[in-house]
Amino acid sequence: MVDIVTRVNNVVNGFVWGPFGLALLLCTGLWLSVRTGFFQFRRMGYWLKHTIGAIFTNKDVTAHTSKEDMAISQFQSMCTALAGTIGTGNIVGVATAIVSGGPGAIFWMWVMALLGMMTSFAENVLGVYYRRKNEKGEWSGGAMYYLTDGLGAKPGCKTVGRVLAVLFACFCILASFGIGNMSQINSIAGNMNAAFHLPYLATGLALMVVTALIVIGGLKRVAAVTEKLVPLMALFYVAGALIIVVMHAGNIPAALAAIFKGAFNLNAAGGGALGYGISQTITWGFKRGAFSNEAGLGSAVMVNSASNVKEPVHQGMWGVFEVFADTIVVCTLTALVILTTGVVDLESGAALAGVQDNALVGQAFTAAFGSFGPKFIAVSILLFAYSTTLGWSHYGTKAVEYLFGTAGSRIYKVVFVCMTVVGATMKLGLAWDLSDTFNGLMMIPNLIGVLALSGTVVDITRNYFARRVRGEDIEPMWSAFEEYQKEEEAEAAAEEAELEKAANK
Secondary structure (H helix, E strand, C coil), rough: CHHHHHHHHHHHHEEEHHHHHHHHHHHHHHHHHCCCEEEECCCHHHHHCCCCCCCHHHHHHCCCCCCCCCEEEHHHHHHHHHHHHHHHHCCCHHHHHHHHHHHHHHHHHHHHHHHHHHHHHHHHHHHHHHCCCCCCCCCCCCCHHHHHHHHHHHHCCCCHHHHHHHHHHHHHCCCCCCCCHHHHHHHHHHHHHHHHCHHHHHHHHHHHHHHHHHHHCCCHHHHHHHHHHHHHHHHHHHHHHHHHHCCCCHHHHHHHHHHHHHHCCCCCCCCCCCCCHHHHHHHHHHHHHHHHHHHCCCCCHHHCCCCCCCCCHHHHHHHHHHHHHHHHHHHHHHHHHHCCCCEEEECCCCCCCCHHHHHHHHHHHHHHHCHHHHHHHHHHHHHHHHHHHHHHHHHHHHHHHHHHHHHHHHHHHHHHHHHHHHHCCCCCCCCCCHHHHHHHHHHHHHHHHHHHHHHHHHHHHHHHHHHHCCCCCCCCCCCCCCHHHHHHHHHHHHHHHHHHHHHHC
């Protein structure tokens, strides 16, 4: 039975993460880039100013919402989304890309990220535009909703939209237990055992208790934790990686040369027939890039839709920044750590010390920090992987809510918490492969919806810049539903009146 499941999974995985799936992912990003006039490049100063820049200049971005308001702040939604995307893929995934595809794979990882920025932008714009409120007053958004109410509203597409939405939700739930929970917890337990000799069960039980306290408390509690955890873990890892890169600064030119040369070298990896090397390099770069930042999978949009933002484009810009931070910053630093410390051959990417790819980064840190290196990586993986678990707990919750309502989501949270112990104590070879496939299967219905609704994304973006930049007096496009549109407009008018009153005092 296991052999049959493995063979079937290998076929499906080869489809969703093979040439078809990766081409669909790449072409979606390219199509959205073209339709928005390459927003990620042309408006780079603008989206940086209104995302990371706004954290320091606009208190509304970081201010917590009231107890009555079930939404979360823009900063909290960004941190929770980054919690779900920044994980073991930023450490182990980068090493795998280099070993399997050569240093040139990093170049194609950048390409996937640069185009994926606009896929993430579109997902967030659609997520906010088609979101709904549940019986608790929480915003519920994501691919399920824009497939049902966006794609489903097109002539003859009602059933197609609904079926794709249900498939997406089912795949998301299954992926949340694998990629989002057990595999992450298993990585934590293994590294904590290797570095600090902590028993697997003890790690699993400790994380189960912490997860229960956070996840069962709902999104606001998850967001309250991630807004502290994500900046901490990012600064911790980035600081350590920068120290190593600076220590080996003389090797940076050679490392960058290896990346650009390897990106177009027909024998960059594998060394077989003409063209095989470049195909491997591109495939591994695209695959690990998509796995790392999750742009196109439709996962992070579920938490971005819970933000208290009114403008869909504002949340779209946070999606652009999330991909930038995840891949262009964190993954690039990991790649430079590996390529400047001499643990791989710069021509082929093969590990020189005979180390497995999942231990390459640890080897690089050991070369720089000595015995402290493995401990640093263990703590980094603890922070990265556990934050991923918290992010995915919300994704799975929203998928269950879409299918079964809020009552079903309570049962899901209990099961999710219990699975942390299972993940810490069992071997997860097939489970990891299956969850990787389910993760990829989420991508297909999501990208169909994003492509079908790309015109809506363009219309909302044009509407935003006409009002916010050119000052045109036109009705905003905030929601696809009249009741929410009027509610948001009334709130905006009340806020504006309050500001005028305060200014006149």
